[in-house]
Amino acid sequence: MENLTSDNWREIVNKKLHFPPELILAIQEGNMAWVDSLLSLGDGIIRQLDESEDRLWREALNLSIRLGSEDIMTSLLLGVKFDFRQIHEALLVAVDTNQPRFVKHLLDRLDLEKGNKMDVRSFSMAIFDHSIDDSQFAPGVTPLTLACQKDLYEIVMMLTQRGHDIPLPHAISCTCLECNNGRQYDLLKFSLSRINTYRGIASRAYLSITSEDAMLSAFHLSKELRKLSKKEPEFKPQYLALEELCQEFAVELLGMCRNQSEVSTILNSAEGDSEDEELDEQTFEEGIPNLARLRLAVNYNQKQFVTHPICQQVLSSIWCGSLSGWRGSRTTWKLLVSLGIFLTMPVLCLIYWIAPKSKLGKLLKVPVIKFLLHSASYMWFLIALLTESIFMEIYRTEFASRNQNILHNSLHMVWVAGFFWFECKEVWIEGLKSYFLDLWNILDMMVLSMYLASFTLRILIMLKGYFLCQDSSTQELCDYFTNTVRENWRQEDPQLIAETLFAVTSMLSFTRLAYILPAHESLGTLQISMGRMIDDMMRFMFILMIIGTAFLCGINNIYVPYVISPHLGRLNETFNFLFWTMFGMANQGYVDMPDYALAEFVGRIFYGIFTLLIVIVLLNMLIAMISNSFQRIEDDADVEWKFARSKLYLSYFREGLTMPVPFNIIPSPKAFFYILRGIFQKICCCCQKKAPEYPPITSVSSNAMNSGGGQGEGRVPYRLQVTKALVHRYIEAARREFEESTRKDVGNRITELNKVVGRLHTEMKDFQQKLKWQNKGEPDQANILGKYIKGAKNNFRDFDKNEAMGCENVGLRFSTHPEEEKSKADEDVLMEEEEPESPVEIHPGEQSTAQTADE
Secondary structure (H helix, E strand, O other), rough: OOOHHHHHHHHHHHOOEEOOOHHHHHHHOHHHHHHHHHHOOHHOOOEEEEEHHHHHHHHHHHHHHHHHHHHHHHHHHHHOOOHHHHHHHHHHHHHHOOOOOHHHHHHHHHHHHHHOOOOHHHHHHHHHHHHHHOOOOOOOOOOOHHHHHHHHHHHHHHHOOOOOOOOOOOOOOOOOHHHHHHHOOOHHHHHHHHHHHHHHHHOOOHHHHHHOOOHHHHHHHHHHHHHHHHHHHHHHHHHHHHHHHHHHHHHHHHOOOOHHHHHHHHHHHHHHHHHHHHHHOOOOOOOOOOOOHHHHHHHOHHHHHOOOHHHHHHHHHHHHOOOOOOOOOOOOHHHOOOOOOOOOOHHHHHHHHOOOOOOHHHHOOOOOHHHHHHHHHHHHHHHHHHHHHHHHHHHHHOOOOOOOOOOOOOOOOHHHHHHHHHHHHHHHHHHHHHHOOOHHHHHHHHHHHHHHHHHHHHHHHHHHHHHHHOOOOHHHHHHHHHHHHHOOOOOHHHHHHHHHHHHHHHHHHHHHHHHHHOOHHHHHHHHHHHHHHHHHHHHHHHHHHHHEEEEEHHHHHOOOOOOOOOOOOOHHHHHHHHHHHHOOOOOHHHOOOOHHHHHHHHHHHHHHHHHHHHHHHHHHHHHHHHHHHHHHHHHOOHHHHHHHHHHHHHHHHEOOOOOOOOOHHOOOOHHHHHHHHHHHHHHOOOOOOOOOOOOOOOOOHHHHHHHOOOOOOOOOOHHHHHHHHHHHHHHHHHHHHHHHHHHHHHHHHHHHHHHHHHHHHHHHHHHHHHHHHHOOOOHHHHHHHHHHHHHHHHHOOHHHHHHHHHOOOOOOOOOOOOOHEEEEEHHHHHHHOOOOOOOOOOOOOOOOHHHHHHO
């Protein structure tokens, strides 16, 4: 090197290094000296690569990583100038083969490249590089994304410490410059990059290591993935699979809780989000935790989390309260208690109104008793509706005229007023957004609105008739609203509308009774199945409406010019005819017109096609859809029922809704006390609740938890301590599971090897038996073969007990004893003696020479 001139140096530096064909073979053999000689590393100069051979150099570097040849990889990196793209693919290969040492080495190389303004965000821009099109990795896959997808916790931690992260993809409708460039450059690469990014973000390793609250992050990500599955239906299966993965991760974290304190902390805290803070502010009955995170899981439809045994145990214990024997009691006893509460409801409400803090008053606050009390109140409301219907039938003539007394059919309005006040308090407690998340609340608002509208119209008729009769100029209208018989009423008469609204609301009031069915397992499952069936019917009605309208117009237009058929030719008559045809209750002779053959023929064709499509195809399709929905509910009946029951339980944990309808409209002394206490607190700003102090979690290191000395501002909140403890346990459990699976994999390989050895032993025994029959006069050869078989068995004896059996990268070595060498030599002699006679003669001297060479 001392004799090199400046021109020679420039020639060496600027010369492109061509790929030597023998390099792949040298790497496969692990010949380090051969690799160094091929790369000409003696002068210490880093060679530039020829771009036309880029793929070959990548394969060489990747092969050294796959084979675990760290020295060869180091030589390649020191002697060859690899660019960012090649290092990127090599890093992916190191992550894919789970080799942390190689990953660290390559990351150190990337740290050197940062002097050339290399940023880790360049990984995400790899989709704009055509040179990676023939790579084995999908577009947009970064080292951190790949490590997260494989749940390689050690590598993920190493990459995050080096500054690598996974940026959250933009919204699907984003029109920023980066998203527009990605779509225009390659739409498929752009979409695959988004999917692979979400696969990394939704992985257990990424959520565990990068999130402060992994469980809460899993909830939010699950909700976002569910929305994306609807916005991008072409990738719906992938998004739903990731959403399921997030739910499973949250459930597994919950399963890491070890005591009731940790469970209470996890289920009651939901900090860090505006929606969670709203749930935190909602108050429950005294002694009942707010269960903010559990309610958040219900709102996010996290069925696996809510139906976990831990959550169900907490809910059941709160539901029964001090009545610990309620859960184990018999159904007969529960029915008797329910009947007693139904009959004595007014007395119980009076006692609670007078003394809410008494022993009986506190008993009525227990959620299960509160549920029975409210159910009894609703049953009395339905009885009132039935009573009014019976009175309307008895006094039919009076109710059919303008002379009806408004008090005779307005008893139900007492309950309606109570229900209205109940809903107002519920909106005040839960908030408007949370209130409308429950479809039952929307149904309640509709029913109450129709009840109030019906009652208002009746009041309006009475007042209008009274005021019109006071003026002599409006005597005609006075007679209409006071004395006109029903046959002369207009179609838009307020009383007709009021009666129609009352009939609809009466029907909906009885269907509202299905709300309490989830309290029972069998009835709750049927109620859920019925809801899914109604959803299927709504979607089916859209298709039925399209086909029905088409045939309605077609058949009606055929019979419009003819006045022969009284049942066809008018839209309303044609609609009735086609509607009852679906149920087989229409007369088929209506389509006959003997005097007009062409019109009759076309009408019959249309009617036949309609019957075929509606009656045979669509109705059977509806039956199949309903059966499929019912079967899906039955297959997952336990989860569906527990989730519905949990929502029912949570609705009775709220504070301030103990008094049932209609007694809740009576102001109680407790209400006045709460009003005065609230005013006093607003004025004095006192009686602030302090957060409870919890002991630190001993399962997490004190350095991570209490960096400030245990007390004061430096102490980590107890919620974060519990969360980090759960994540720490989860990672340790995942590592143990990985080691166990690796150990089982090695054990399976050894078992297969033992089977092969056993099969070889059997074949050799059969071969020995054949030799005994063929060469009975040659005992020496049989003895030699027996020695060989015995030596082979000794080689593999106690092989599975070897301590080095778990080393996958190290070859299995067997010790060779002198006796085994001798038996091997004897085997060679035996095989030579078994050779068939050859036409070429071998002299004894030559034979002994050959045997010596073989030995």
